[in-house]
Amino acid sequence: xxxxxLRGLPSVxxxxxxxxxxxxxxxxxxxxxxxxxxxxxxxxxxxxxxxxQLWEMLLAxxxxxxxxxxxxxxxxxxxxxxVVLHTNLGRAPLPAxxxxxxxxxxGYVNLELDLADGERSSRLNHVRELxxxxxxxxxxxxxxxxxxxxxxxxxxxxxxxxxxVSRGQLVEIGGSFRLPDIMRAGGAQLVEVxxxxxxxxxxxxxxxxxxxxxxxxxHPSNFTITGYTGEVDLATLVGIGRRHGIPxxxxxxxxxxxDFPGADLTLPAAIAAGAAIVTASGDKMLGGPQAGLLLGRAxxxxxxxxxxxxxxxxxxxxxxxxxxxxxxxxLEPETAWREIPALxxxxxxxxxxxxxxxxxxxxxxxxxxxxxxxxxxxxxxxxGSLPGLELPTSLVxxxxxxxxxAQALVDALRVGNPPVLAxxxxxxxxxxxxxxxSSQHTPLVAACRAALEVAQCDVS
Ligand SMILES: *Cc1c(COP(=O)(O)O)cnc(C)c1O
Numbered sequence: 293x294x295x296x297x298l299r300g301l302p303s304v305x306x307x308x309x310x311x312x313x314x315x316x317x318x319x320x321x322x323x324x325x326x327x328x329x330x331x332x333x334x335x336x337x338x339x340x341x342x343x344x345q346l347w348e349m350l351l352a353x354x355x356x357x358x359x360x361x362x363x364x365x366x367x368x369x370x371x372x373x374x375v376v377l378h379t380n381l382g383r384a385p386l387p388a389x390x391x392x393x394x395x396x397x398x399g400y401v402n403l404e405l406d407l408a409d410g411e412r413s414s415r416l417n418h419v420r421e422l423x424x425x426x427x428x429x430x431x432x433x434x435x436x437x438x439x440x441x442x443x444x445x446x447x448x449x450x451x452x453x454x455x456x457v458s459r460g461q462l463v464e465i466g467g468s469f470r471l472p473d474i475m476r477a478g479g480a481q482l483v484e485v486x487x488x489x490x491x492x493x494x495x496x497x498x499x500x501x502x503x504x505x506x507x508x509x510x511h512p513s514n515f516t517i518t519g520y521t522g523e524v525d526l527a528t529l530v531g532i533g534r535r536h537g538i539p540x541x542x543x544x545x546x547x548x549x550x551d552f553p554g555a556d557l558t559l560p561a562a563i564a565a566g567a568a569i570v571t572a573s574g575d576k577m578l579g580g581p582q583a584g585l586l587l588g589r590a591x592x593x594x595x596x597x598x599x600x601x602x603x604x605x606x607x608x609x610x611x612x613x614x615x616x617x618x619x620x621x622x623l624e625p626e627t628a629w630r631e632i633p634a635l636x637x638x639x640x641x642x643x644x645x646x647x648x649x650x651x652x653x654x655x656x657x658x659x660x661x662x663x664x665x666x667x668x669x670x671x672x673x674x675x676g677s678l679p680g681l682e683l684p685t686s687l688v689x690x691x692x693x694x695x696x697x698a699q700a701l702v703d704a705l706r707v708g709n710p711p712v713l714a715x716x717x718x719x720x721x722x723x724x725x726x727x728x729x730s731s732q733h734t735p736l737v738a739a740c741r742a743a744l745e746v747a748q749c750d751v752s
Contacts, residue, residue: 301328302347310351313358320358327353369711370732374671374685374724376637383575384634386614390580393617394610403609419612422619426549427559429587433597435605439469441571441584442543446478448599449592453505456483458491460523461510471510489521493528500536507533511556513545513677530566539568539592546677547572547585549622554681559587568592576677579634580618581611637726638673642684649686649725655737660744662751663691671724688723692749695719704743712739
């Protein structure tokens with residue numbers, strides 16, 4: 293068919309008569325107008341559609357949009373992937389104390405007011421002190437996220453100067469944090485040293501010049517290089533920096549505060565090793581809200597707070613309250629391991645995981661017509677933290693007739709209520725129990741029943 297006559301597009305009134313919605317009239321009209329506009333643009337771009345197709349597409353698009361406007365866009369999901377810090381699922385689930393603190397500070401609070409003397413105070417006072425006490429750092433600041441923290445340091449301390457980084461650490465993290473891009477945005481000149489798999493102390497030594505502002509180490513948060521590899525460790529780099537009078541910055545990423553076997557450098561260890569600045573995320577291994585932590589020497593950290601960029605990156609009262617509550621849990625390491633979900637999920641003993649898996653499997657068997665089995669497995673748990681770290685876990689598996697059906701079931705679970713994130717492997721749908729809490733077993737069973745009906749799976 294030839295170019296569709298744009299005047300033939302359905303009118304808003306005609307669509308209005310076909311859609312029923314509880315939403316306000318003005319909103320429905322707006323949605324219809326926008327969808328007609330989208331179709332018009334598609335037609336102008338040469339998309340070929342006859343009147344019938346056009347009408348069907350328009351109605352479907354309008355109905356879909358109205359449906360999504362009815363409910364909240366962000367919904368609680370059941371994470372059965374076993375990945376504790378899943379960026380697409382909001383990273384660290386907050387500790388109960390942090391949730392409570394967020395709710396309690398939603399109204400008016402003494403955010404920038406010293407209640408004792410009625411004078412203005414800094415919103416960061418409480419978290420600053422906790423961060424210094426817990427990590428041994430001289431000074432601390434908190435911004436919106438770790439990407440912001442790195443950008444702030446580069447803009448204030450290294451703009452127009454050189455920053456030396458190992459080639460093996462020029463990483464992309466979480467899709468949009470690319471170190472070379474952040475360098476450019478911060479106005480710093482990147483000086484790459486070494487090779488992808490090997491960088492030596494002499495590589496740094498030779499690159500240091502009059503314009504060097506920082507030596508930067510970036511933690512490889514979501515990948516590992518194996519084989520013939522070598523990076524310069526933090527303590528050695530600090531030694532090099534001292535000899536040349538150049539500060540060393542460690543972009544640690546994970547924000548691990550307590551020792552975990554096989555895991556990253558901790559924040560206190562990075563400070564103890566002599567890093568002049570350490571940056572980390574609040575919502576990875578620290579287990580708190582999204583935030584960017586900056587720790588280190590006072591003469592380097594304090595000037596950062598005077599930058600207009602810092603003002604543009606600051607945290608609001610509820611996130612500060614959540615961060616403070618999370619940090620307080622670290623005052624007693626045992627409390628941290630128990631109360632911070634990101635840590636307690638990692639620390640779940642294999643026997644406890646197996647017991648929970650068997651309990652979930654029993655309930656699924658009672659309610660479903662497909663075979664349910666439990667198997668032991670090893671799985672990566674990080675998702676942008678703890679690269680290469682695999683822990684023993686237990687999987688609950690549903691077996692259906694074909695791989696296509698398994699994928700259809702995974703898709704149906706994801707769009708179900710509550711949404712469940714699981715994974716297909718061959719003819720099986722796998723639930724990793726590590727990230728599923730026992731109170732989620734009942735809704736998970738119900739979601740599986742509904743999804744099996746939708747996906748129309750059978751057993752071979
Ligand atoms: C995750 C990560 C970042 C980005 O942190 P956000 O808090 O997501 O902005 C930067 N650097 C490293 C090493 C990371 O692991």
